[in-house]
Amino acid sequence: MLFNSYVFLLAFLPAALVLHWTVARAAPAWRLPLLVGLSFVFYGWWDVRFVPLLAGSILANWLIARAYGRSSTRWLIPAAIVGNLALLGVFKYFDFFADLANLLPGVEVSRIGLALPLGISFFTFHHIMYLADLRAGRAPAFGLIKYALYISFFPQVLAGPLVRWSEIMHQFDERPDARPDAAERFGRGLVLLxxxxxxxxxxxxxxxxxxxxxxxxxxxxKPVGFAEAWQTTLGFTFQIYFDFSGYTDMALGIALMFGLVLPQNFDVPYRATSLQDFWRRWHMTLSRFLRDYLYVPMGGNRHGLPRQLGALFATMALGGLWHGAGLTFLAWGALHGAGLGAGVLTRRARWSIPAPMGWALTSVFVVLTWVLFRAPSFDAALAVYKGLLGFSPGGTGFKWRTIALAALVATIGPTAWNAVHRLPPRRSLAIAVAVLFVLVLLKIGDDANYEFIYFQF
Known part of the structure; x- marks a missing residue:
């Protein structure tokens, strides 16, 4: 059930909203169980076989958290985190490592060919964030319904944003229908959607x-010509941004319509003037997760420069591998880790780079590394890089209009979240949003309905 599908927009979402607001007014105690049920219906629509996996992971982690609260056994939480990562590894990485092992002489490991459950990377990271904070004494215990909703809330279960328990758990206790700004929240959520x-x-x-x-x-x-290579590289640069930030806007908007505020995930990343600035603006909740739950535990910047550079490189390489079980993703993450390390050295040397030059260098680096992220293999990436450098024939003409429009919208900004919250409630705005929504529906019915890129991760 895609957010950009008729079944979601015209059936599931309206029915879910009517049920939610009816229950919120008539039987508030049943509001959270209803949201959990709706979330499982949404998740099961994709593949009902994986509903027990999601439910089982929620129950197992909640029971472990409860047992830890009673006994404070120190090894319990690390064992649970390892178990979550092992489950993710079996589904997402077993065949990848089997292929690597089979490259060794005399080694033969069979692939198991398991289907990848949608959202497993995201709900696994939600478990890890809560369990790590519980062990650190930062997180309290929660009831099963609240914990289940934290993990499975349908706007963010498939592709984020990655929400910390501290950002949303307290909102579950509120009565969204009783807030003085309930109608405004709903309206702004609809505009964001x-x-x-x-x-x-x-x-x-x-x-x-x-x-x-x-x-x-x-x-x-096949060879990739110069014009085609630049067309596809720039095209993907903006395709992935509008695909993923568009999904995030929808997720935030839908959550607002249910009275819940999720964290922002993008802040005009293509205006970044350094690679560090880019990762503070791109997939912000993942960047925060990698920083707090990988980079800092590895030592961060507290144990000298070599340790810091190593932690940066390892964190980003693992972040790249999280995106996909492939060496191209690993290389993409490793390059970003090396680039962030170069930024640390530049700041240590107190080299001052003018903002326009910093923006240009960052943009070129990000655009070129996106090739590795998108290419299905190194050979395919090499073919595109050859085209970018002019080592292949010129190819067909460069189709620039859509790319130019996308570039203007992506770099001039502002973010959808900021724009929507600055707009005053007016009848003209409501009419414009209604017209936009109708145009979207017509476009969905007319064209191919593309799945969101981040669903594969």
Whole structure:
């Protein structure tokens, strides 16, 4: 059930909203169980086989947290975190490591070919954040319903944002219908949903036609011309932004319609003037997770420069591997780790880089490394890089109009969240949003309905 599908927009979401607001007024005690039930229906729509996996992981982690609260056994939480990572590893990485092992002489490991459960990376990280904070004494115990809703809340269960327990658990206790700004929240949530849909449907999806055929040709061993290479590289740069930030806007908007505020995930990342600045603006909740639960425990910047550079490199390499079980993802993360390390050395040397130059260098680095992120293999990535450098024939003409429009929207800003919260409630705004929503529905019915890129992770 895609956010950009008729079944979600015209059936599930309206029915869920009516049920939620009816129960919130008539039987408030049943509001959270209803949201849990709706979340499991949403998740099960994709593949009902994985509903027991999600439910089992919630129950197991909640029981472990409860047992830890009673006994404070120090090894219990680390064992639970290892168990969560092992489960993720079996589904997402077993075949990847089996393929690597089979490269060794005399080694033969069979692939198991398990289907990847949607959202497993995201709900695994939610478990880890809560358990780590519980062991550190920062998180309290919660009832099963609250914990289940924290993990499975349907706007964010499949592709985030990664929400800390401290950002949302207290909101579960509120009566969203009793707030004085309940109607305003609902209205702004609806505007965010419409804007996110428009970003996905009118900007992200059209760029797929510029990107997918070229990477497919590269994967088949065909040469990629200079114009095609730049078209597909720039096209993917903005496709992934509008696809993922559009999803996030929808998730935040839908949550607001249910009276809940989720953290922002993007802050005009293509205006960044350094790689460090980019990661403070791009997929902000993942960056925060990697910093607090990987980089800092590895030593961060507290144990000297070599340890800091090593921690940065390892954190980003693992972050790259989290995105996908492939060496190209690992290389993409490792390059960003090396780039962040270079930034640390530059700041240590007190080299001052003018903001325009910093923006240009950061943009070139980010754009070029996106090739590794998108390419299905190193050979395909190499074919695109050859085209970018002019080592292949010129190819067809460069289709620039959609890319230019996407670049303007992505760099000039502001973010959808900021724009929506600055707009005053007016009848003209309501009419404009209604028209935009109708146009989105017409576009969805007319074109191919692309799945969100981050669903594969």
């Amino acid at each position: 419409a804007v996110g849909l428009a970003k996905k449907v009118f900007l992200g999806d059209p760029l797929a036609a510029y990107v997918n055929p070229v990477f497919l040709a590269a994967a088949q061993g």
